[in-house]
Amino acid sequence: MLKKFLFALVGLLLTGLLAVVILWKALDWYGDQPVVAPDSVDSLEFTISQGESMTRVADSLAELGWLQHPQVLVILARVEKVAGGIHAGDYLIPAGVTHRELLNIFTSGQVRYYNVTLVEGHTLKEVVAVLNKHEKLSSPLDDQAMQTLYKSLEIEGNPEGRFYPDTYFFQADASVESILRRAYKRMSSVLSEEWQKRSEGLPYKSAYEALIMASLVEKETGVAYERGEIAGVFVRRLRKGMRLQTDPTVIYGLGERYKGNISRRMLREPTPYNTYVISGLPPSPIALAGREAIHAALHPKDGKSLYFVAKGDGTHYFSKTLVEHNRAVRKYQIEQRREDYRSTVETQ
Known part of the structure; x- marks a missing residue:
């Protein structure tokens, strides 16, 4: 009787072990099978919210038609001990990805x-x-x-x-x-990086003043190669005690009142930013300046020009004297003035 019981017990254990092996193999096979995506769909934009469980994720994929057996994916995640390691975020799931690869996407944080x-x-x-x-x-x-x-x-x-x-x-x-x-x-x-590498003899008391100058250069520059030359004009004017007289500062000081055109009255209106009225730099930057503009402000191009006027194509004509500058103003802003002309440094 005892032998029969032992044989039966061993048989049950072997049967159970065989079932476990079969289930394990089946689960392993499932992990390597591609997810069945809806027809004519190449990918899925899918979002996992913060704190969302693996069960909820699998159910959501099933609702979207990307999983036929969501509970099996959950079991695979638990068996491979990744169910609790999914990351919140947006994902782009490609069609043809296997179930195991899908889990790897979620657990490795391959978010968009x-x-x-x-x-x-x-x-x-x-x-x-x-x-x-x-x-x-x-x-x-x-x-x-x-x-x-x-x-x-x-x-x-x-x-x-x-x-x-x-x-x-x-x-x-x-x-x-x-x-x-x-x-x-x-x-x-x-x-900080650019300030440490600045040229000598610049008329700035601090890196912040250089940033203010960089913002003026940024607003006045239409083509990249002119940044250094524009900075050179501004720096020479500061050294000579000349007002900068640059339109973007006037526009910034006007705020919401600026509607697209600057009148003579606006040029005479005293604001902290009107460089036709104030001497030196305005009290703050007037826009975001990139590294190139900062570099130009700290490495202005040598020369003798003190004026520049927009030519209407984004570039400028640079002048050494007021007489030359006035001729350029007549040529580019009066005789052949275009709607897209840019602002200019005017006379003292």
């Missing part, structure tokens, strides 16, 4: 990255508007939130120009604040 570009010459207001409207960025900032950010970054006075123009990559639902913090840190780093 998006990007946003902060453009040279744009104001901080324009930059924040772009960030706030980006569909993949979260937590848009209002004026009060911006003030809180400036305080946390220890920015005193006008924050204009303190953020570096560049393309920033991020995962879905990154905050607007996180991009601005990265841009602030990047600007601090770039400005």
Whole structure:
């Protein structure tokens, strides 16, 4: 009787072991099988929310027609001990991926990255508007939130120009604040690097004054190769005690009142930024300046020109004397004035 029981017990154990082996092999086979995507679909944009379970992820894929047996994927994830290691984020799942590869995508964090570009010459207001409207960025900032950010970054006075123009990559639902913090840190780093390598004898008391000059160069430059020459004109005017007299500063000082044209009255209107009225640099940058503009401000091109006028094609005519400059003004802004002409440094 005991022998029969033992034989039966061994038989049950062997049967159970065989079943486990068969199930293991079947699960292993399943892991290497491609996910069956809906017809005529090359990929799936899929989002895993923060804290979402493997069961919920599998069910969502099944609802979208990308899994026939979601519970088997959950079992595979548990057997391979990856069920708790999935990362939140946006994913692009290609058709033909196997179930095991799918799990690897989720657990290795192969999330999609998006990007946003902060453009040279744009104001901080324009930059924040772009960030706030980006569909993949979260937590848009209002004026009060911006003030809180400036305080946390220890920015005193006008924050204009303190953020570096560049393309920033991020995962879905990154905050607007996180991009601005990265841009602030990047600007601090770039400005410090360029300031350490500056030319001698520049009329700046600090790196911040160089950044102010860089913003003027950025706004006046239509073609990249003129940055150094434009910076040279501004630097020579500062050294001679001449007013900078550059239109972008007037426009910035006018704010919302600027509607596309500058009148003579506007040029005479006293604002902290009107360089036709004030001497020296304005009190802050007037836009975002890139590394090239910062470099130009710190390495202005040698020469004798003190004036420049827009030629209407993005380039400028540079003059050494007021007489030459006035002739250029008549030629490019009066006799053959075009609608797309750029601003100019005027006479003293």
